[in-house]
Amino acid sequence: MTRLSTGGLIDRSRTLSFTFDGVAYTGHPGDTLASALLANGVRLVGRSFKYHRPRGIFTCGSEEPNALVELRTGARKEPNTRATTVELFDGLVAQSQNRWPSLEHDALSVNQWLTPFLGAGFYYKTFMWPASFWEKVYEPTIRRAAGLGAASELVDPDTYEKAFAFCDVLVIGSGATGLAAALAAARSGARVILADEDFRLGGRLLTENVAIDGAPARDFVARAEAELSSLPNVRLMPRTTVFGAYDGSEYACVERVSDHVAVPAAFQPRQRLWRIIAKRAILATGAFDRPIVFPGNDRPGVMTAQALATYAQRFGVGAGANAAVFTNNDAGVAAALAAANAGLTLEAVIDVRDALPSPLAAKAKALGVRVITGGEVIATKGKRLSAITVRTKSGTQTLAVEALGISGGATPNLNLTCHLGGKPVYREDIAAFVPGAVPPGMSCAGAVAGQFSLSDCLNAGTEQGAAAAADAGFARAAAPAPKAEETPTGIRAFWQVKAKGDLAFVDLQNDVSAKDVGIAHKEGFRAVELLKRYTTMGMATDQGKNSNMAGLALMAELTGQGIAATGTTVFRPPYTPVALGVLAGHHREKDFRPTRPTPTHAWAEGQGAVFVETGFWLRAAYFPKPGEKDWLESVNREVKATRESVGVIDVSTFGKIDLQGPDVGTFLDRVYINMFSTLQVGKARYGVMLREDGLVMDDGTTARLADTHYVMTTTTANAGKVFQHLEFCLQVLWPELDVQLASISEQWAQIAVSGPRSREVLAKLVDGHDVSNAGLPFMGVAQTTVLGGIEARIFRLSFSGELGYEIAVPARQGERLMETIMEAGRPFGITPYGTETLGVLRIEKGHVSGSELNGQTTARDLGLGRMASTKKDYIGRVLSQRPAFQDPARPIFVGFKPVDKAQRLRAGAHLLTVGAQATTHNDEGYVTSVAYSPTLGHFIGLGFLKRGLERIGEQVRAYDPVRGSDILVEVCSPAFVDPEGEKQRV
Amino acid sequence: MRIPCPYCGSRDAHEFAYLGDATLTRPDPAASDAAEAFHAYAYLRENPEGAHREYWYHANGCRRWLVVTRNTRTHEILGVAFARPSTDEVPA
Numbered sequence A: 001m002t003r004l005s006t007g008g009l010i011d012r013s014r015t016l017s018f019t020f021d022g023v024a025y026t027g028h029p030g031d032t033l034a035s036a037l038l039a040n041g042v043r044l045v046g047r048s049f050k051y052h053r054p055r056g057i058f059t060c061g062s063e064e065p066n067a068l069v070e071l072r073t074g075a076r077k078e079p080n081t082r083a084t085t086v087e088l089f090d091g092l093v094a095q096s097q098n099r100w101p102s103l104e105h106d107a108l109s110v111n112q113w114l115t116p117f118l119g120a121g122f123y124y125k126t127f128m129w130p131a132s133f134w135e136k137v138y139e140p141t142i143r144r145a146a147g148l149g150a151a152s153e154l155v156d157p158d159t160y161e162k163a164f165a166f167c168d169v170l171v172i173g174s175g176a177t178g179l180a181a182a183l184a185a186a187r188s189g190a191r192v193i194l195a196d197e198d199f200r201l202g203g204r205l206l207t208e209n210v211a212i213d214g215a216p217a218r219d220f221v222a223r224a225e226a227e228l229s230s231l232p233n234v235r236l237m238p239r240t241t242v243f244g245a246y247d248g249s250e251y252a253c254v255e256r257v258s259d260h261v262a263v264p265a266a267f268q269p270r271q272r273l274w275r276i277i278a279k280r281a282i283l284a285t286g287a288f289d290r291p292i293v294f295p296g297n298d299r300p301g302v303m304t305a306q307a308l309a310t311y312a313q314r315f316g317v318g319a320g321a322n323a324a325v326f327t328n329n330d331a332g333v334a335a336a337l338a339a340a341n342a343g344l345t346l347e348a349v350i351d352v353r354d355a356l357p358s359p360l361a362a363k364a365k366a367l368g369v370r371v372i373t374g375g376e377v378i379a380t381k382g383k384r385l386s387a388i389t390v391r392t393k394s395g396t397q398t399l400a401v402e403a404l405g406i407s408g409g410a411t412p413n414l415n416l417t418c419h420l421g422g423k424p425v426y427r428e429d430i431a432a433f434v435p436g437a438v439p440p441g442m443s444c445a446g447a448v449a450g451q452f453s454l455s456d457c458l459n460a461g462t463e464q465g466a467a468a469a470a471d472a473g474f475a476r477a478a479a480p481a482p483k484a485e486e487t488p489t490g491i492r493a494f495w496q497v498k499a500k501g502d503l504a505f506v507d508l509q510n511d512v513s514a515k516d517v518g519i520a521h522k523e524g525f526r527a528v529e530l531l532k533r534y535t536t537m538g539m540a541t542d543q544g545k546n547s548n549m550a551g552l553a554l555m556a557e558l559t560g561q562g563i564a565a566t567g568t569t570v571f572r573p574p575y576t577p578v579a580l581g582v583l584a585g586h587h588r589e590k591d592f593r594p595t596r597p598t599p600t601h602a603w604a605e606g607q608g609a610v611f612v613e614t615g616f617w618l619r620a621a622y623f624p625k626p627g628e629k630d631w632l633e634s635v636n637r638e639v640k641a642t643r644e645s646v647g648v649i650d651v652s653t654f655g656k657i658d659l660q661g662p663d664v665g666t667f668l669d670r671v672y673i674n675m676f677s678t679l680q681v682g683k684a685r686y687g688v689m690l691r692e693d694g695l696v697m698d699d700g701t702t703a704r705l706a707d708t709h710y711v712m713t714t715t716t717a718n719a720g721k722v723f724q725h726l727e728f729c730l731q732v733l734w735p736e737l738d739v740q741l742a743s744i745s746e747q748w749a750q751i752a753v754s755g756p757r758s759r760e761v762l763a764k765l766v767d768g769h770d771v772s773n774a775g776l777p778f779m780g781v782a783q784t785t786v787l788g789g790i791e792a793r794i795f796r797l798s799f800s801g802e803l804g805y806e807i808a809v810p811a812r813q814g815e816r817l818m819e820t821i822m823e824a825g826r827p828f829g830i831t832p833y834g835t836e837t838l839g840v841l842r843i844e845k846g847h848v849s850g851s852e853l854n855g856q857t858t859a860r861d862l863g864l865g866r867m868a869s870t871k872k873d874y875i876g877r878v879l880s881q882r883p884a885f886q887d888p889a890r891p892i893f894v895g896f897k898p899v900d901k902a903q904r905l906r907a908g909a910h911l912l913t914v915g916a917q918a919t920t921h922n923d924e925g926y927v928t929s930v931a932y933s934p935t936l937g938h939f940i941g942l943g944f945l946k947r948g949l950e951r952i953g954e955q956v957r958a959y960d961p962v963r964g965s966d967i968l969v970e971v972c973s974p975a976f977v978d979p980e981g982e983k984q985r986v
Numbered sequence B: 001m002r003i004p005c006p007y008c009g010s011r012d013a014h015e016f017a018y019l020g021d022a023t024l025t026r027p028d029p030a031a032s033d034a035a036e037a038f039h040a041y042a043y044l045r046e047n048p049e050g051a052h053r054e055y056w057y058h059a060n061g062c063r064r065w066l067v068v069t070r071n072t073r074t075h076e077i078l079g080v081a082f083a084r085p086s087t088d089e090v091p092a
């Protein structure tokens, strides 16, 4: 056990049990998985990506490159989880990754003997030839050998939420700077959100031995948290990662609502995706402690100095029985002393500089810490670190230590400043990139802005917090900044120890060594973006948070052009990996998108209907009866019943648009190719509308209910699009027209009754209205009442080709109307039908539908060219007359029937002249819609064929290589049933 | 991205549908060069850097067509107005 005897922000009175690779351990509330593992002496936690080298915990935060574990089991298993950010809970189960058969004895660790072959660019060099080997040999092998954890592949049992929040000031990060900023902004009355990815506020203050306002820093954190919690205008969001900055001062965040418990509480989501719209944002994300490159710097036990101090101070854990720290800067020394203060046995501080600043030297002396100045670590030993070799001017010496903290300086955590294109700027004086241009409304304060001293952080936070609130319109609060001593921030830029020996790693997560950077340089991949892709440095879950600086510094040294000119790679969202589940939120399975049931849905369910999704709608597809062996048998029955007697279907899904005003007729003349201003009141007309490019947009019938009142129907699929188009025409093109539009698709239920007996059924529904052929002629419209006083609109229309009526009533009366129709039709054997039969009826009749109105067809292609008025202009008229659209060779709408009537036609088949080779060049058209016609007793099809009208009676080849069908068909008129249209007019 | 609708206030861009260049005017269909003019109107688009006037439709809001002036480099919204130049009043 390496738990220190006292200290740490953990609750030692309670014990949490967990397992790692099947071994049981315990920890305390307040631990992370990483701190608990270290407290149990577990130092080897994973194997590296390519070489399968043993690796340990390297950091104490979200930048962790090594300690990736599979968390939980079964459906909740999560791969590549950083042990350093996992909050320990009772019953936690974790597994190491990328090892076989075990973490201790990994067979693939021989990969490290293959190092010469697995270096930079090895993918490109090794697996080029032969190409056929890639899928079958190379990729599976590489995936087994190199890779991270495995997904569970089971359905995620948890739920995820999305939420919006609005605030005046968003403070990102709750360290000294963030707390000071939140306090200053909140005290002015501004609405403040303070977000931090950690489960505890305080950031680096939880690690440092410093005083604020004369008290320990942790007391300041507690007081700040208490004050902020008490203010109604403040929302504290711990466990929340702000992962992206977007246009319009919008910030995307993931709140880990239930990641710290085994199973989410009832009605609680696992995670919540927030979109925070902030008038101002203060980035107070601090800085990372970055590593130094030296041989064997990846051994378990080597970690950042900051991590070493944090485990000791915050978690009361010694990362080893004893430790040393290797650094080039004051913060590294301070971290070492903080660790020693917490009770860690510190053997030495090794600093590359020739002397420490005197206050630090004095503190070290007071603590009895040995300081080796002008020293470098040149080698390490042990599968788990057991010793380090230190080189000074006077020679080399070996120190037996189990942990080594390294600190190469502070790298500002400025990821979010780059999301809208900002480019970091290098500052030689602090050997760090600081934010360049920042997103509008954002300001940076504290360490992220290169202000590394605690007093500077507190001052900057206070000042920026007050300024942000003032920008948002709140008076500045008078309270002064919290007071703290100036902490030393000296640094001597130092990136790499020049020594021979083991691999010296730049990027631990991707196993990129200093040697690989050299190869990239030698082979010309010198620009940082190329360096990244060629070596894979800075990829995967940590995105180079640790490795970028050293990598580009090494390249800068090789090219001699300096770090500022070398620049850094672009940081893009997300800051840390985001689970796809939380991005999807509730939009999964049946909730992927809304479901719109028709007004008669419940009735159809009662009838045993089988439903189908058409757009957002759920419609009855067919109504099977007991004993029917498949859907086709049901559909054949429904078609036959409708053609011979009467059938009924809910057609409420068609788009319905109400148009009123003195100029509606003029307006419709301009959006339809045919005339509507001349339509008589009480009549309906079929219309076609084009897009401005001359292609057909939609079709449907529009009825004139009164002189200044029309009602339009659109196809189900295009209801929204047509409405938007009409609004554009009215508001933008012709604002002078006095027309009002309203969508009434949801307000009216519409039921079609079709078949020779439909009039007799209708007669029983109306409250005395004359429904004879004279009283309600074909294309006539009646506004009347049905079922004893229910307002109704009756349209005598026919999509099926039979005598037919569509009866519209207020939506809530739809089910009652359907039930009454069924009752009235009982003597005639009235048969409900669904979308399948609807399709068969219209294909038999040769009516076009969505498959033909496919965005590539003109009115002429569809055989509707003669409808176009020559007396007026309309949308799409000019471009529909383009020569290409008038080309007689353009495929035109015709019907097809198989020459061998037993054969099946396929929609999607391409049409070829008999004897022609099946090439794109010889393609003469395609089949759009196909049905088995029970009326004719064979398959029939609709489609487009070059010069089709001239080829009626000709045999062509319907070629469908996708489904392996190749048959002869005869070209025919698309109207297979009642071509003269007599049945609908009786 | 957010768009300040003059009728509804600041709203998420997902509520809006985008159409494109608002500087185009539907040509005179009776003009002798109508075919050319309509070709340009339907197909030819500038891809300007900087301020761009474009049509957005507040589909999940007030159903107004808007002319939004947007900086194509930064997505900053520089101005929003109703597309219909009329007597429309925003209720107080």
Ligand SMILES: [Zn+2]
Pocket (backbone or CB within 6 Å): B005, B006, B007, B008, B009, B058, B061, B062, B063, B064
């Ligand atoms: Zn609006």
